[in-house]
Amino acid sequence: xxxxxxxxxxxxxxxxxxxxxxxxxxxxxxxxxxxxxxxxxxxxxxxxxxxxxxxxxxxxxxxxxxxxxxxxxxxxxxxxxxxxxxxxxxxxxxxxxxxxxxxxxxxxxxxxxxxxxxxxxxxxxxxxxxxxxxxxxxxxxxxxxxxxxxxxxxxxxxxxxxxxxxxxxxxxxxxxxxxxxxxxxxxxxxxxxxxxxxxxxxxxxxxxxxxxxxxxxxxxxxxxxxxxxxxxxxxxxxxxxxxxxxxxxxxxxxxxxxxxxxxxxxxxxxxxxxxxxxxxxxxxxxxxxxxxxxxxxxxxxxxxxxxxxxxxxxxxxxxxxxxxxxxxxxxxxxxxxxxxxxxxxxxxxxxxxxxxxxxxxxxxxxxxxxxxxxxxxxxxxxxxxxxxxxxxxxxx
Amino acid sequence: xxxxxxxxxxxxxxxxxxxxxxxxxxxxxxxxxxxxxxxxxxxxxxxxxxxxxxxxxxxxxxxxxxxxxxxxxxxxxxxxxxxxxxxxxxxxxxxxxxxxxxxxxxxxxxxxxxxxxxxxxxxxxxxxxxxxxxxxxxxxxxxxxxxxxxxxxxxxxxxxxxxxxxxxxxxxxxxxxxxxxxxxxxxxxxxxxxxxxxxxxxxxxxxxxxxxxxxxxxxxxxxxxxxxxxxxxxxxxxxxxxxxxx
Numbered sequence: 001x002x003x004x005x006x007x008x009x010x011x012x013x014x015x016x017x018x019x020x021x022x023x024x025x026x027x028x029x030x031x032x033x034x035x036x037x038x039x040x041x042x043x044x045x046x047x048x049x050x051x052x053x054x055x056x057x058x059x060x061x062x063x064x065x066x067x068x069x070x071x072x073x074x075x076x077x078x079x080x081x082x083x084x085x086x087x088x089x090x091x092x093x094x095x096x097x098x099x100x101x102x103x104x105x106x107x108x109x110x111x112x113x114x115x116x117x118x119x120x121x122x123x124x125x126x127x128x129x130x131x132x133x134x135x136x137x138x139x140x141x142x143x144x145x146x147x148x149x150x151x152x153x154x155x156x157x158x159x160x161x162x163x164x165x166x167x168x169x170x171x172x173x174x175x176x177x178x179x180x181x182x183x184x185x186x187x188x189x190x191x192x193x194x195x196x197x198x199x200x201x202x203x204x205x206x207x208x209x210x211x212x213x214x215x216x217x218x219x220x221x222x223x224x225x226x227x228x229x230x231x232x233x234x235x236x237x238x239x240x241x242x243x244x245x246x247x248x249x250x251x252x253x254x255x256x257x258x259x260x261x262x263x264x265x266x267x268x269x270x271x272x273x274x275x276x277x278x279x280x281x282x283x284x285x286x287x288x289x290x291x292x293x294x295x296x297x298x299x300x301x302x303x304x305x306x307x308x309x310x311x312x313x314x315x316x317x318x319x320x321x322x323x324x325x326x327x328x329x330x331x332x333x334x335x336x337x338x339x340x341x342x343x344x345x346x347x348x349x350x351x352x353x354x355x356x357x358x359x360x361x362x363x364x365x366x367x368x369x370x371x372x373x374x375x376x377x378x379x380x381x382x383x384x385x386x387x388x389x390x391x392x393x394x395x396x
Numbered sequence: 397x398x399x400x401x402x403x404x405x406x407x408x409x410x411x412x413x414x415x416x417x418x419x420x421x422x423x424x425x426x427x428x429x430x431x432x433x434x435x436x437x438x439x440x441x442x443x444x445x446x447x448x449x450x451x452x453x454x455x456x457x458x459x460x461x462x463x464x465x466x467x468x469x470x471x472x473x474x475x476x477x478x479x480x481x482x483x484x485x486x487x488x489x490x491x492x493x494x495x496x497x498x499x500x501x502x503x504x505x506x507x508x509x510x511x512x513x514x515x516x517x518x519x520x521x522x523x524x525x526x527x528x529x530x531x532x533x534x535x536x537x538x539x540x541x542x543x544x545x546x547x548x549x550x551x552x553x554x555x556x557x558x559x560x561x562x563x564x565x566x567x568x569x570x571x572x573x574x575x576x577x578x579x580x581x582x583x584x585x586x587x588x589x590x591x592x593x594x595x596x597x598x599x600x601x602x603x604x605x606x607x608x609x610x611x612x613x614x615x616x617x618x619x620x621x622x623x624x625x626x627x628x629x630x631x632x633x634x635x636x637x638x639x640x641x642x
Contacts, residue, residue, distance in 0.1 A: 157467070162465070
C-alpha cells in the first residue's frame with residue numbers, strides 16, 4: 001500500500017516539476033529558426049516594460065538595485081565629454097530605442113561591454129582604447145543593443161531554469177550528474193546562438209543608423225589578432241572573449257551577412273577623427289589602467305596601433321616609457337629613458353614625462369639630470385599632488 | 397547534485413556581477429549552516445539624551461521563489477510587502493522599547509559617505525557571518541569579537557544626531573510547487589535537496605566609536621515578513637537581546 005502511495009506521489013512530483021519546467025521553457029523555444037543570414041527583427045517595441053509576472057519582473061527589480069550600484073560605483077567615469085561621445089553613438093545606433101537605454105562608461109582596462117534586460121549598457125574604458133573609430137564603437141553597441149531587443153537575458157534565465165530542472169530529474173533517475181553536464185553544454189551552445197543573432201541584428205542597427213556595417217568585421221578581427229598576440233606571450237584571455245567565443249567562422253558569418261544584405265555599404269576608410277579626439281583628450285586616464293595590468297604584450301600592441309591611428313606622439317612615447325619602467329626586463333631602464341626623452345621633445349608632451357624621466361635618471365645614478373627634470377615638472381605642474389615628494393628629491 | 401556554490405556562480409553569470417554577500421548567504425542556506433545567536437558587547441545603550449536614537453540603515457530585504465531548477469527568482473510583490481511590514485513592525489518595536497528611530501533617505505539619495513559606510517558594513521558583516529558564525533575561524537582573532545567600522549562613521553552620527561546605526565539583512569527563499577515535488581522525489585532516492593528557508597541578521601554600530609556592539613543571527617525557520625502579525629514576531633526575533641535604554 002505504502003509503495004503504491006509512494007508511486008502515485010512520485011508521478012505527481014514529476015508532473016508538477018515538469019509543468020514548471022515547461023512554463024519556464026516557454027519563450028526559450030520560440031526563438032525563430034530563421035534562415036541563416038536573413039535580417040533579424042527586434043522582438044520588443046521601444047518603451048518595453050516587463051510583462052511576465054515572476055521571472056521578468058523579479059529580474060527587473062534585481063537590476064534596479066544593480067543599476068544603482070553602478071551609479072554609486074567609484075569606477076563610474078563622470079567626465080561629460082567622454083560620456084557624451086559614447087552616449088551619442090549609442091543613441092544613434094539605438095534609434096527609436098534610445099529612450100530605453102542608460103549608458104555608463106566604466107573604468108576597467110578589459111575589453112568589454114555589457115547589457116542588462118532593463119536597458120543598462122556598460123562600456124568599459126578598455127573598449128575605448130581598442131576600437132579605432134566611432135563606427136567600431138557603434139559595432140559593439142549594436143551587438144549589445146541586440147541582446148536587449150531580443151530579451152536574451154530573460155531567455156537565458158529561462159533556459160537555465162528549464163535545463164537544470166529537467167536534468168535534476170534525469171540525474172536522480174540515473175544516479176549520476178551526467179545530465180547536468182549536458183545541460184550546461186546545452187546552455188553554452190544556446191549562448192552561441194544568441195551571440196550570432198546579436199552579431200547580425202547589431203550590424204542591421206549599425207547600417208540603419210548610417211554607420212559602416214563593415215566596422216563589425218574589423219572590430220572582431222582586431223580582437224582575434226590581439227588574443228593571438230596575447231596567447232603567444234602566454235597572457236590570460238580577455239574577459240569578453242571568454243564570454244563571446246570568437247572564431248574565424250563567426251567573423252565570416254558577419255562578413256557574409258554584410259555582403260549579402262548591405263552590398264552598397266561604404267568601403268572607404270572609416271573616419272577616426274571623433275574617436276581620435278577622445279583618445280587624445282583622455283589618454284592618460286584610459287591607458288593608465290592598461291599599464292597597471294602588467295600585460296605588456298597587449299600594451300605594446302595597443303601603443304603601436306594608437307601611433308598608426310595618429311594619437312599624439314608625446315603621449316605614445318610617454319606610455320612606452322611607462323611600460324618599460326614597469327616591466328623592468330633586461331635593458332628596460334635604458335629603453336624607458338629613451339622613450340621619455342622622445343616624449344619630452346614632443347610638442348604635445350605632458351609634465352609627467354619630465355617627472356618619470358627624473359626617476360629613471362635617479363635610478364641610473366645621474367642626480368643632476370634627475371633634478372633638472374624634476375624642476376621642469378614642478379614648473380609645468382606647480383600644484384602637483386606629489387610636490388612635497390619631488391621637493392624632497394630636489395633637496396637631497 | 398545541485399550545490400550552493402554552483403548556483404551562486406550561475407547567479408553571478410546571470411546578473412554579471414560579483415556574487416558577494418548574497419551568494420555567501422545562499423551557499424550557507426543551501427548547504428545548511430546552523431549556528432545562530434547574538435553577540436552582545438554592551439548591556440545598556442548610551443546617549444547624551446534621555447533615550448538613544450537609532451539610525452536605521454536601509455534594510456536589505458528580499459523574497460525569492462526557489463524554482464524547481466534551484467535558481468531563485470526575486471518575487472517583487474512579496475518583497476514589497478515584506479519591506480512595508482518590516483518598517484511598521486520596527487517602528488512598533490521602537491515605540492515599545494522607548495528608543496527613537498530615524499530613517500536614512502532612499503538608496504538613490506544617499507551621500508558618498510553613507511554609501512561607502514554601507515559598502516564597508518557589507519564587507520564587515522559578511523566577514524562576521526563567515527568567520528564568527530561560520531566554520532572557518534580566524535586563528536589570530538582567538539574568538540574575540542572586536543569588529544569595528546572605525547571612528548570615521550561618527551560623521552554620519554553627527555549628521556543625523558543619532559547614537560547607533562541599525563543594519564538589517566533578510567533573505568527568504570520560498571520553494572515553488574515544482575521544487576517541493578522535486579525535493580520529495582529526490583528524498584525518495586536518498587538525495588537531499590534544499591527547499592529554501594530564510595536568513596536574517598541585524599547589528600548595531602556605535603556611531604561614536606564605529607564598534608559593532610551587538611550582532612544577531614536569527615535562527616532559520618521562524619521568519620516571515622509578509623503580514624503584520626508575523627512581521628512583529630520576526631522583528632522580535634531579529635532584535636531579541638538587543639541592548640536597551642536603562
